[in-house]
Amino acid sequence: xxxxxxxxxxxxxxxxxxASLNCTYSDRGSQSFFWYRQYxxxxxxxxxxxxxxxxxEDGRFTAQLNKASQYVSLLIRDSQPSDSATxxxxxxxxxxxxxxxxxxxxxxxxxx
Amino acid sequence: DADVTQTPRNRITKxxxxxxxxxxxxxxxxxxxxxxxxxxxxxxxxxxxxDVKDINKGEISDGYSVSRQAQAKFSLSLESAIPNQTAxxxxxxxxxxxxxxxxxxxxxxxxxxxx
Numbered sequence: 001x002x003x004x005x006x007x008x009x010x011x012x013x014x015x016x017x018x019a020s021l022n023c024t025y026s027d028r029g030s031q032s033f034f035w036y037r038q039y040x041x042x043x044x045x046x047x048x049x050x051x052x053x054x055x056x057e058d059g060r061f062t063a064q065l066n067k068a069s070q071y072v073s074l075l076i077r078d079s080q081p082s083d084s085a086t087x088x089x090x091x092x093x094x095x096x097x098x099x100x101x102x103x104x105x106x107x108x109x110x111x112x
Numbered sequence: 113d114a115d116v117t118q119t120p121r122n123r124i125t126k127x128x129x130x131x132x133x134x135x136x137x138x139x140x141x142x143x144x145x146x147x148x149x150x151x152x153x154x155x156x157x158x159x160x161x162x163d164v165k166d167i168n169k170g171e172i173s174d175g176y177s178v179s180r181q182a183q184a185k186f187s188l189s190l191e192s193a194i195p196n197q198t199a200x201x202x203x204x205x206x207x208x209x210x211x212x213x214x215x216x217x218x219x220x221x222x223x224x225x226x227x
Contacts, residue, residue, distance in 0.1 A: 008152075032213045043202055043218040044155070051213060088155070092213070097162060099145055099170070100216055104154030 029094025
């Protein structure tokens with residue numbers, strides 16, 4: 001059973017702070033990793049993906065991947081109240097033609 | 113126009129009724145998926161299809177069936193709806209191009225209530 005684990009939260013941060021969201025996965029051979037944002041009652045939307053160890057930056061968002069530790073994180077700099085949402089981590093298993101495996105998500109609340 | 117559309121967006125039905133949820137996409141993707149989402153349980157995969165002739169069960173397929181009518185259309189049916197099928201249902205699509213990460217893109221969702 002391939003698993004993706006996230007702390008359900010809520011994670012509360014003040015406006016302007018850095019929010020750090022974490023995700024661990026069980027399939028050591030997993031190849032690509034995704035972060036989605038989901039507002040309440042809406043569909044998940046892709047923020048970014050990463051497939052190489054290290055950091056990948058896109059605007060205020062940075063994804064960090066450590067395959068040895070089976071750990072992926074998302075940093076949100078200068079957090080805004082509009083960032084308040086549930087963040088889903090998803091992993092593509094190494095078994096090739098299989099769908100993404102999703103974590104249950106971390107709820108982030110940015111306090112103005 | 114949205115790349116992935118779902119109809120209906122909201123549906124209230126009664127126990128025992130047959131319900132069909134439809135998904136269409138204009139992204140040209142060959143892979144399509146159906147998920148349901150319940151509070152605290154995250155996204156759970158119901159069925160997926162990698163091309164028109166390919167249908168695969170996900171982790172919670174019991175009580176559901178699907179039809180891939182064309183590359184762009186993938187329908188989910190509840191043959192006899194029951195209250196615990198009340199949930200938010202999402203369709204998603206992805207490509208299968210080698211050398212890409214095959215990101216999944218989601219439709220807007222269908223909120224289904226079974227009374």
